[in-house]
Amino acid sequence: DQQVKQNSPSLSVQEGRISILNCDYTNSMFDYFLWYKKYPAEGPTFLISISSIKDKNEDGRFTVFLNKSAKHLSLHIVPSQPGDSAVYFCAASASNYGGSQGNLIFGKGTKLSVKP
Amino acid sequence: DSGVTQTPKHLITATGQRVTLRCSPRSGDLSVYWYQQSLDQGLQFLIQYYNGEERAKGNILERFSAQQFPDLHSELNLSSLELGDSALYFCASSLASGHSPLHFGNGTRLTVT
Numbered sequence: 001d002q003q004v005k006q007n008s009p010s011l012s013v014q015e016g017r018i019s020i021l022n023c024d025y026t027n028s029m030f031d032y033f034l035w036y037k038k039y040p041a042e043g044p045t046f047l048i049s050i051s052s053i054k055d056k057n058e059d060g061r062f063t064v065f066l067n068k069s070a071k072h073l074s075l076h077i078v079p080s081q082p083g084d085s086a087v088y089f090c091a092a093s094a095s096n097y098g099g100s101q102g103n104l105i106f107g108k109g110t111k112l113s114v115k116p
Numbered sequence: 117d118s119g120v121t122q123t124p125k126h127l128i129t130a131t132g133q134r135v136t137l138r139c140s141p142r143s144g145d146l147s148v149y150w151y152q153q154s155l156d157q158g159l160q161f162l163i164q165y166y167n168g169e170e171r172a173k174g175n176i177l178e179r180f181s182a183q184q185f186p187d188l189h190s191e192l193n194l195s196s197l198e199l200g201d202s203a204l205y206f207c208a209s210s211l212a213s214g215h216s217p218l219h220f221g222n223g224t225r226l227t228v229t
Binding site: 004031032034036041042043044045046049051089093095103104105106107108109 | 118120149151156157158159160161164172174206208215217218219220221222223
């Protein structure tokens with residue numbers, strides 16, 4: 001049972017436009033959400049996070065939106081740059097889930113291609 | 117550079133064999149996590165250690181085991197290897213066991229032939 005779902009395996013966007021990556025989750029116990037970026041041959045790199053007590057968090061060109069009632073979050077990248085081309089993973093965790101707050105449940109990722 | 121070091125980068129071995137993957141966490145981080153990424157799969161949580169003690173278990177097979185040593189480095193032992201164990205194995209670390217981002221190493225690519 002996949003608790004974190006990224007239904008779009010890939011997304012192609014023109015440079016300078018907005019990239020919107022989506023993520024859905026099923027476990028209502030999740031209270032902390034993160035986005036990671038992964039380049040080939042490297043480990044995932046933390047991008048941005050949001051706690052369930054917020055509905056928006058912004059860091060430069062990256063904004064994450066959380067809709068708890070819909071169990072949905074999204075990552076907006078504005079403006080998109082060719083260097084943003086990577087696989088983006090959505091992840092979630094819950095306090096006291098399996099005895100730990102820290103272990104993250106990941107989606108399968110969305111491959112973003114930003115074209116010049 | 118995340119500060120998390122994983123060795124070796126690549127490992128090729130035969131079915132039935134046993135291998136050990138090593139991870140050195142970021143300086144100061146007490147928690148170590150192991151994840152497996154198979155082809156077309158997301159990262160699957162295997163196990164977490166905090167300051168030397170097992171804290172949480174995920175989808176870890178009985179053939180796999182891990183430990184965290186007093187110097188906080190961790191090892192993941194994979195035994196009786198099968199073809200399906202071929203995957204990328206990532207180690208991550210964080211300062212504590214609560215809500216904080218995990219910092220990942222670059223992974224060990226295991227190929228079982």
